[in-house]
Amino acid sequence: MTDEKRIKLFSTHPHPCSYFDDREAKTLFVDPDIAVSSSLYSLLSQRGFRRSGNHYYRPNCEGCQQCIPCRVPVAEFTFSRNQRKLFNRNADLTVVATRELSTQAYGLYERYINARHTDGDMYPADPEQFASFITEGRSDTRYIHFYDNDRLISVAVSDPVEDGVSAIYTFYDPDDRRRSLGKYAVLWQIMQCQQRNLPYVYLGYWIRDCNKMRYKTNYRPIELLMSQRWIRLN
Incomplete structure (x- = not known):
């Protein structure tokens, strides 16, 4: 199975936006049980994901497209x-x-x-x-x-x-x-x-x-x- 096919994503519930006080945000996270190889990390970066500690994420907000990779x-x-x-x-x-x-x-x-x-x-x-x-x-x-x-x-x-x-x-x-x-x-x-x-x-x-x-x-x-x-x- 290729790295791309192994990706499983989970979405958060709406939470306060870090950038705009009047908005809520939603975030997509890569399944934390997946070992993110160098090739998978590169693919995720090309698709707009970022890393924070052990987490790989991408904004997935409804009605807002402000966060542009x-x-x-x-x-x-x-x-x-x-x-x-x-x-x-x-x-x-x-x-x-x-x-x-x-x-x-x-x-x-x-x-x-x-x-x-x-x-x-x-x-x-x-x-x-x-x-x-x-x-x-x-x-x-x-x-x-x-x-x-x-x-x-x-x-x-x-x-x-x-x-x-x-x-x-x-x-x-x-x-x-x-x-x-x-x-x-x-x-x-x-x-x-x-x-x-x-x-x-x-x-x-x-x-x-x-x-x-x-x-x-x-x-x-x-x-x-x-x-x-x-x-x-x-």
């Missing part, structure tokens, strides 16, 4: 003037990609969530929630650590898939605004894929009417999954 075709990506400046501004950072998280990571995550996401469902941060979201899931996950000298200032969680990488999450020093560390982590992953001749960086969901999720179309060209087809925006 997006990915950057890195071979055609070109830096804007501001993105080039941002990349150069962070050239002094040391980057270390490992399969193990630094012991400094939780403290950084806690500061980030408690400063930047007080209105979200991850607030307040706690070690159990951190483990279920960040450290559990896959053995091949890469934790990309960004250091300013010896001080950890950002961590990007990144999964390899067969046609690139899936950028899962980034957290960083909430007081360091000059570096724009979230944007830099995306650019760094795009550059790595370009150097390794990998086609895509999957960025999760673009949400036009949500300020926190609208930024993703700043990386051009970008592809949006609409009506089961990837549509390119230049």
Whole structure:
């Protein structure tokens, strides 16, 4: 039996939407008893699924299509003037990609969530929630650590898939605004894929009417999954 034929999906009951206060959401989850291989994970990414800890999911809301999967075709990506400046501004950072998280990571995550996401469902941060979201899931996950000298200032969680990488999450020093560390982590992953001749960086969901999720179309060209087809925006 192929990976695709083994997929079983379950839907949640309606629950409060994480992005719009006046809406309810529904989510499709892959059966948690299925072992998600690298090839199946790649197929799920191509179909708009994301990973959170041990769970693979996709929005399935009635009457709302705001959450649109997006990915950057890195071979055609070109830096804007501001993105080039941002990349150069962070050239002094040391980057270390490992399969193990630094012991400094939780403290950084806690500061980030408690400063930047007080209105979200991850607030307040706690070690159990951190483990279920960040450290559990896959053995091949890469934790990309960004250091300013010896001080950890950002961590990007990144999964390899067969046609690139899936950028899962980034957290960083909430007081360091000059570096724009979230944007830099995306650019760094795009550059790595370009150097390794990998086609895509999957960025999760673009949400036009949500300020926190609208930024993703700043990386051009970008592809949006609409009506089961990837549509390119230049």
